[in-house]
Amino acid sequence: MEQKITLRVDGKERTLTIDARTTLLDALRERLGVTSPKKGCDHGQCGACTVMLDGRRVTSCLVLAVANDGAEVVTAAGLAHGDDLHPVQRSFIAEDAFQCGYCTPGQIVSAVAMLREAEEGWPSVVSEDLDADRVVLDREEIAERMSGNLCRCAAYVNIVSAIEKVARS
Amino acid sequence: MTSVNETNEPSRRAVLKAGVGGLGAAMLPSMAEPAHAAGPATAPSAVGGGAAGGIGAALKRVEGPLKVRGAATYAFEWPVENPAYLYPLLSTIASGRITAVDAGDALAEPGVIGVLTHMNAPRLAWAEEPEVAVLQSDKVAYHGQIVGAVIADSIETARYAAGLVKLEYATEPVDVDLRADRDDLRKPEHAQGFGQLPGDLMNGSPADTTVGDFAAGMASAVHRVDATYTTPVQHHNPMEPHAAVATWTDDEITLYCGSQGVSTPQELLTRAFGLQPGRLRLISPYVGGAFGSKDFSALWGTVALMGAQLVPGRPVKLAFTRQQMFTLVGHRPASIQRVQLGADAAGKLVAISHDAVQETAKAKQYAEQTVQASRSMYAAPGRRTSTRIALLDVPVPTIMRGPGEATGMFALEPAMDELAVKLGMDPIELRLRNEPETHPETGQPFSSRHLAKCFEEGARRFGWKHRDKKPRARRKDGWLIGTGVAAATYPSPRLPGSTASARLDKNGRYTVRIAAADIGTGTWTTLAQIAAEALGVPLDRVTLQIGDSAYPRASSGGFSSGMNSWGTTIYAAARALHTALDENGGSVPPEGLQVTVGMPDDPKLKQYEFGSYGAQFAEVRVHEDTGEVRVPRLLGVFDVGRVINPVTARSQLLGGMTWGLSMTLHEETAIDHRYGNFVNNDLGGYHFAANADVGSIEVHMLGERDSHINPMGSKGAGEIGIIGTAAAIANAAYDATGIRVRDLPLTLDKLLR
Ligand code: FES
Ligand code: FES
Numbered sequence: 001m002e003q004k005i006t007l008r009v010d011g012k013e014r015t016l017t018i019d020a021r022t023t024l025l026d027a028l029r030e031r032l033g034v035t036s037p038k039k040g041c042d043h044g045q046c047g048a049c050t051v052m053l054d055g056r057r058v059t060s061c062l063v064l065a066v067a068n069d070g071a072e073v074v075t076a077a078g079l080a081h082g083d084d085l086h087p088v089q090r091s092f093i094a095e096d097a098f099q100c101g102y103c104t105p106g107q108i109v110s111a112v113a114m115l116r117e118a119e120e121g122w123p124s125v126v127s128e129d130l131d132a133d134r135v136v137l138d139r140e141e142i143a144e145r146m147s148g149n150l151c152r153c154a155a156y157v158n159i160v161s162a163i164e165k166v167a168r169s
Numbered sequence: 170m171t172s173v174n175e176t177n178e179p180s181r182r183a184v185l186k187a188g189v190g191g192l193g194a195a196m197l198p199s200m201a202e203p204a205h206a207a208g209p210a211t212a213p214s215a216v217g218g219g220a221a222g223g224i225g226a227a228l229k230r231v232e233g234p235l236k237v238r239g240a241a242t243y244a245f246e247w248p249v250e251n252p253a254y255l256y257p258l259l260s261t262i263a264s265g266r267i268t269a270v271d272a273g274d275a276l277a278e279p280g281v282i283g284v285l286t287h288m289n290a291p292r293l294a295w296a297e298e299p300e301v302a303v304l305q306s307d308k309v310a311y312h313g314q315i316v317g318a319v320i321a322d323s324i325e326t327a328r329y330a331a332g333l334v335k336l337e338y339a340t341e342p343v344d345v346d347l348r349a350d351r352d353d354l355r356k357p358e359h360a361q362g363f364g365q366l367p368g369d370l371m372n373g374s375p376a377d378t379t380v381g382d383f384a385a386g387m388a389s390a391v392h393r394v395d396a397t398y399t400t401p402v403q404h405h406n407p408m409e410p411h412a413a414v415a416t417w418t419d420d421e422i423t424l425y426c427g428s429q430g431v432s433t434p435q436e437l438l439t440r441a442f443g444l445q446p447g448r449l450r451l452i453s454p455y456v457g458g459a460f461g462s463k464d465f466s467a468l469w470g471t472v473a474l475m476g477a478q479l480v481p482g483r484p485v486k487l488a489f490t491r492q493q494m495f496t497l498v499g500h501r502p503a504s505i506q507r508v509q510l511g512a513d514a515a516g517k518l519v520a521i522s523h524d525a526v527q528e529t530a531k532a533k534q535y536a537e538q539t540v541q542a543s544r545s546m547y548a549a550p551g552r553r554t555s556t557r558i559a560l561l562d563v564p565v566p567t568i569m570r571g572p573g574e575a576t577g578m579f580a581l582e583p584a585m586d587e588l589a590v591k592l593g594m595d596p597i598e599l600r601l602r603n604e605p606e607t608h609p610e611t612g613q614p615f616s617s618r619h620l621a622k623c624f625e626e627g628a629r630r631f632g633w634k635h636r637d638k639k640p641r642a643r644r645k646d647g648w649l650i651g652t653g654v655a656a657a658t659y660p661s662p663r664l665p666g667s668t669a670s671a672r673l674d675k676n677g678r679y680t681v682r683i684a685a686a687d688i689g690t691g692t693w694t695t696l697a698q699i700a701a702e703a704l705g706v707p708l709d710r711v712t713l714q715i716g717d718s719a720y721p722r723a724s725s726g727g728f729s730s731g732m733n734s735w736g737t738t739i740y741a742a743a744r745a746l747h748t749a750l751d752e753n754g755g756s757v758p759p760e761g762l763q764v765t766v767g768m769p770d771d772p773k774l775k776q777y778e779f780g781s782y783g784a785q786f787a788e789v790r791v792h793e794d795t796g797e798v799r800v801p802r803l804l805g806v807f808d809v810g811r812v813i814n815p816v817t818a819r820s821q822l823l824g825g826m827t828w829g830l831s832m833t834l835h836e837e838t839a840i841d842h843r844y845g846n847f848v849n850n851d852l853g854g855y856h857f858a859a860n861a862d863v864g865s866i867e868v869h870m871l872g873e874r875d876s877h878i879n880p881m882g883s884k885g886a887g888e889i890g891i892i893g894t895a896a897a898i899a900n901a902a903y904d905a906t907g908i909r910v911r912d913l914p915l916t917l918d919k920l921l922r
Contacts, residue, residue, distance in 0.1 A: 021325040030324060035246040036239030038457070040408045041491040045852035048408055076239045089237035093229055096820050100689030101236030102408040102457025108237060147861040150852065152408045152458050153689045154827030155820060156863045 005069040009034055010078025020066050024058075025049045027065035028073070036077035036105045040150070047149030050106035050113075051075050057113035059148075076105030079112060087166050088112050095162035099153035107149045111163045114145045118167070137167040222708025223701045224881055227815045231694045232455070232687075241455040244427040245412035249484035252414070253282055255476040256327035258317035259493060260309045262338045263345065263562045263845025267307040267316060269337040275319055280326035283479050284334060286317040290475055294443030299532040299565055300466045300499075301441045304475070309338065310532040311564045312846040313496025315468060320476050320485065343845040345561050347528040349397070349505045354526060354557040357536035370556060371572065372538040372660070372728075379553040380610050386520030386551025390511025392591045398508065398580040398911045402528075402838040402847070403501040404494070404855055405569050409457020411469040411498050412488035415477035422449045424473065427456040429464040430686050430725030431718040432666070437467045442474060449474075454716035459688040461568035462498040464725050469497070495850035499567025500838065502527045504539055506580035511551075516592050518549035518603045523581060529558045530565040538573035542658050542892075543581045545778065548605035562845050568727060570828055571888040574659050575895075579913060582655035582896030587909065596654050596900070597624050597633065597784075608778045616777035616877040617884075619808040620656060623784035626869060627654075627806040631786040640907040648790040648799075651905025657783035657893035661810070661878060661885040663733045663774060664724035671704070671742040672763040673750065679704055680712045681742065682720040685735045690887060691817030692731065698813055699736040699881060703743035721765055729781065729885025732813060733878065738768040740880040779878050781889040783807040785826070789901035796917030800830050800898055801864040810884035811874040818886050822868045825890015830866075831858035833895040837914050 001020040006013060009032060016031050025042075028034040028051070037060055040048030044062040051060045052074040060073075079086040088111050091097070098104040118135040126144045127135060135141065142160045151159065222228060235241040260267075272284040290304035303315045317334055321327035356376045357369045369376035387393065414425040422444065428434055431451035439449050451470075456463060469489060476485035489497055504527045511520035523543035529535045540554035569575075589596040601621055607614050628634065636652050637643055643650040669683040681700040687693045697713040704711065714720055724734045745764040753762065788802040803826050812818050835856045839848040849855050868890075874882035895913060902920060903909050910919045 019323060019325050021329075022323075026324055029246070033248060035242075038239065038243070038409070039245070039488070040410070041852050043491065043851055043853070045491075046408065076237065080238050083234070085234065085237060089234075092237050093233040096229065096816050098230075098233075098236055098689075099691070099817075099820055099824060100407070100409065100456060100458040101232070101241055102243065102689075104236050105239030143860040143863065147859040150408065150857070150859055152406055152460070152857065153820075154824040154831070154858065154863075156827060156858070156860045157823055157866050158820065159860065 003066045005066060007068065008072045010075055018065050022065050023061050024063040024065045024068060025060040028060065028075070034075060034077065036075040038102050038105060040103065047110060048103050048106040050110045050149065052109055052113055057110050074109070076108045079108065086112065088163065091162040091166050095158045095165070097158040097162040098155050103149060103151045107146070107151065107159055110146060110149045115167060137164065139164060142167070223698055224811065224813050226698060228694055228698065229816060230691055231697065243409055243455050243457050244414065244425050244453065245486060245488050247414050247425040249414055249416070252484045252486045253320050253322060253476070253480050254324045254327045255318050255320050255473065255485050255487040256331045257315050257472055257489065257493060258319065258331045258334055259496065260312060260314045260316045262309055262340050263312035263343045265309050265338050265340040267309065267336055268339050271335040274333040275330040278326060278330045278333060280322040281330045282320045282322065284317060284319050285475055285479070291478055293441045295441045299530070300468065301437050301471055303468055303471050311496060311530065311562055312844060313493070313564065315472060315497065318472055318476060320479055343562050343843065345563055345840050345842055345845045347503050347505065347559050347561065349526045351559055354559055357534050357556060357558045370536050370538045371568065372541065374538055374541065376536070376556040377554065378544060378610055381551040383520050383522050383551040383553045386549065387509060387511040390519050391514045392512045392588060394508070394510040394584050394587045394591065396508060396584055396587060396911060398506045398583060400504045400576045400579055400913045402503045402840065403569060403832060403836045404838050405460040405462035405498070406494070406852065406855065406857060407458030407460055407462060410488050410491060410494055411463065413469050413473035414484050414486050415473040416484045417474065417477035418482050422474065424449065424451045424470055426451055426453050426470065427463060428453045428686060429456070429459045429688055429727055430684070430723060431716065432684050432722045433464065433725050434467045434470050435718045438470045438474060441471060451718040452716065453686065456686060456688040460570045461572060461727060463688070464727050465567050466498050491852060492850045495838070495847045496564045499565060501569035501576070502529060502535065502537065502566035504576045506539065506577065508580045508584040510584050510588050512588055512592065516594050516599050516602050518547050520551040521547060521549045522553045523577070524555045525577065526557045526559065528561050528563060528566065530563050531560045533565045534558060535566045537576070539577040542574045542577050544610045545608055546581060546656065546658060547603040548609050552609065570825065571659060571891040574888070574892045575832070578655065578657065578893045579895045582893055583899050583911065586653065586900040586903065597628060600624065600656055611778065613776065613778050616779045617808070617810065617873065617875040618782060619871055619873055620782040620784070622871060623782055623806040623808055626871070627784040627786050627804060630806070630867070630869065631804045633786065640904050644793070647793050649793055649905040651789050651901045651903065653787050653789065653897045653899070653901030653904055655785045655893035655896035655900060657785055657889055658780050659729055659885060659888040659892050661733055661779040661781055662728055662730045663737060663879070664728070664730045665768070667723045667734050667738040668721035668765060668767045669738045669742040670721050670763060670765040671746040672761055673746060673757055674761040675757050675759055677710060678712065679706060679710055680714065681739055682714045683735055683738065684718055684720040684723040685715040685731065686726040687715065688726055690726065690731065690821060691814060692726070695732060695813045695817055696735055696739065699732070700739050700743065703740045703880070704746070729887040729889065732881065732883055733885065734768065736881050736883070737879045738766070741769050742766040773877050777877050779884065781807065781809045781884045781886065783889050783893065785893040785897040787897040787901040789898055789905050791902060791905045791920050796921040798834055798902060798915055798917060798920060799864070800834065803830060803894065804867040805890065806869045806871065807889055808871045808873060809886040809889060810878060811882035812870050812872050813881060813883050815870070818870060819868050821886045822890040823866055825888065826866050826868065826894050827858055827863055828891040829894020830863065830898065832891070833898040833913060833915050834862065835914055
């Protein structure tokens with residue numbers, strides 16, 4: 001079964017006819033040529049495919065494209081404006097927060113969304129005060145909130161440093 | 170069918186039309202911008218003259234701006250027109266034969282182009298090699314073997330139709346039991362790679378070694394340790410699945426892939442398909458992690474090429490699923506290791522033995538140098554090592570980060586800790602007392618060995634002297650706290666078979682080409698730094714080209730050999746280019762100057778023992794009631810020779826230590842003994858360290874140059890970080906709890922009492 005849908009991907013409107021079985025991740029990568037989000041597991045277990053869907057971070061391998069007609073999608077490619085990188089992207093480079101780079105676009109989208117969640121006061125499992133208005137993003141909070149994004153190169157220590165720097169500034 | 174709104178995608182089409190060369194240029198990093206200001210452009214000076222951006226410069230990865238946007242092109246992402254998709258079908262038995270194939274329903278599914286099985290797959294010219302050949306007979310040698318493939322117009326259709334192919338099997342009994350008391354254990358023979366090296370083990374060394382009289386030494390010892398340690402099957406799980414885009418035309422056969430080296434699979438697949446040398450081209454500029462799983466095994470290449478042969482001219486895309494990766498790209502073999510140590514009253518070792526038993530596949534011997542570190546680590550007059558393998562109905566195991574020593578040092582180093590406890594001696598002191606002057610087996614000198622300095626520096630930074638002497642002595646908020654230490658070593662080999670070209674153009678630009686790989690190790694940056702240093706010019710005048718079999722042949726990146734092998738070769742090419750320039754009276758002809766040079770012979774390789782060293786420190790907390798283990802702090806001090814790039818070297822060591830933490834606390838692939846399948850074959854079931862599992866990790870490098878190993882003075886950094894980490898953590902867990910866990914992983918059930 002196929003259906004026509006429209007997505008706004010990194011600011012551009014894209015219309016495509018798509019198999020009902022196609023995940024948002026495969027729609028982006030295989031149909032639209034947007035390969036910034038990566039496929040690491042196709043099972044929602046690694047976070048490599050993380051994109052922002054209508055402003056929230058999701059694992060796009062677990063989302064069906066047909067169910068999201070009209071949605072707004074932001075990938076790591078869309079966080080940069082040409083050569084002008086997002087502060088989180090610059091910080092990842094400065095802290096060497098990646099090696100092979102395969103988990104990196106997912107980590108970065110996840111970090112940008114996570115910073116927003118913290119700003120809005122969302123607690124995590126390691127937050128002391130669940131009702132606090134403000135979340136202080138220390139290393140433990142960052143590590144906890146970034147644990148949906150696996151990195152087998154194990155750049156975690158640098159990933160936390162990169163995000164901590166942005167959170168502080 | 171799928172239709173795409175094309176107007177938004179002009180650049181992609183333009184890139185596509187530009188062909189492979191244009192693509193490469195579009196997707197590769199610019200070498201021009203080091204992170205700090207380059208010095209003034211100078212004329213080529215003597216080889217090794219301090220160049221801006223040369224060896225030692227703390228440069229950021231040159232491809233960083235691409236990677237943070239997701240714009241570095243990995244295997245599955247090469248843009249191709251109208252691809253077909255291949256989905257492999259895996260066996261559901263571990264041993265037996267396929268008796269019937271019914272592909273009727275699959276072929277009837279709209280969008281299916283073809284179904285490959287052993288009945289119709291192309292016959293290979295090299296059908297016997299289990300790490301290369303697929304679909305050559307009805308025999309099933311392990312659970313999860315490729316027994317078919319569906320090629321279709323879309324991923325969804327290929328995957329769905331694979332479920333419609335019906336296979337019937339005649340099943341034989343399954344044997345996947347690794348036990349040290351099996352009566353069919355055997356001594357491995359030529360168990361390395363593809364049989365290139367003499368010797369029994371994967372690294373070309375003998376299975377058994379003996380020096381002096383071990384039994385007499387043990388009999389005379391005042392203090393003895395005799396303990397058995399086990400390690401489970403582990404899986405690499407690089408984040409990028411093994412993938413390929415294959416195109417087969419009359420002119421060229423192209424395979425975009427992610428590989429630890431393009432030359433080795435090019436040669437394996439050329440042989441398998443009986444091709445003219447040079448006809449098959451592999452392109453792999455970026456690799457989303459490998460850790461050993463993208464070196465020997467080439468099944469992905471074979472099946473992708475078979476698919477491409479079926480639809481000549483049409484690109485075929487293949488990516489193994491995460492679950493399929495558990496049986497198709499190798500694993501670290503499980504081990505059972507007995508270590509015996511005997512020491513005199515003063516803590517001097519008089520006897521060492523290390524006997525390893527390891528699983529391998531019935532289909533192919535793979536045997537690690539698990540006992541290697543016990544041959545070189547400590548002095549003792551009586552010593553022996555042995556390795557035995559059990560041939561089981563499992564997939565062929567392979568190299569995985571720190572192959573051999575990563576598991577072997579989980580036996581030797583906890584045993585040293587047990588000995589220190591018996592002696593009532595500080596474990597660092599025990600190690601220092603047994604430092605060998607020369608290699609204890611061969612008698613050869615070490616090219617450099619700064620292990621003592623690693624311990625000294627590490628003890629100071631870690632605050633080791635404040636340690637309690639007794640186990641189970643420190644408690645805080647229900648957590649038992651302990652500290653532990655272990656030594657690390659890994660050889661720094663130079664692999665044969667690399668060639669590099671160096672070119673100087675009229676405009677003063679240098680181009681260095683070698684089919685080397687960057688698997689996240691930083692090669693794009695570090696090899697360019699070496700080239701700049703070797704050429705004696707600033708980095709911004711050098712263009713490095715790697716990751717393509719069209720460039721001169723290179724050994725694979727593995728065993729911490731990359732920089733040593735490729736860097737030495739580039740130095741030779743730089744020298745030859747300077748000679749050519751001199752011969753030309755110092756001027757560059759209009760067509761430029763180019764040389765292509767193989768890695769030179771080096772008599773020193775036979776005269777010294779080369780290796781990296783390290784001291785690993787760990788603080789561990791074990792919850793008194795739940796047994797939960799946390800590792801709030803790791804600290805490593807490493808002797809990796811002269812550091813080529815402190816940024817990327819630190820990341821490699823950090824990654825290695827985190828791997829060590831992960832293998833200690835989490836990693837274990839369970840096998841079902843009834844059916845021979847790996848049970849926890851996904852990232853939910855196979856947990857490796859996530860961000861929240863990792864605490865503080867400090868990395869320090871001594872930076873002492875090794876004056877014998879290579880022109881750079883650098884030793885390997887890829888493996889050493891994982892070596893000894895598990896021992897340091899297990900020793901710290903003993904210090905915290907008084908419980909000695911000798912079986913990895915260190916899960917909470919083993920620490921309750
Ligand atoms: S690919 Fe989506 S979570 Fe792994
Ligand atoms: S950088 Fe390689 S997996 Fe994260």
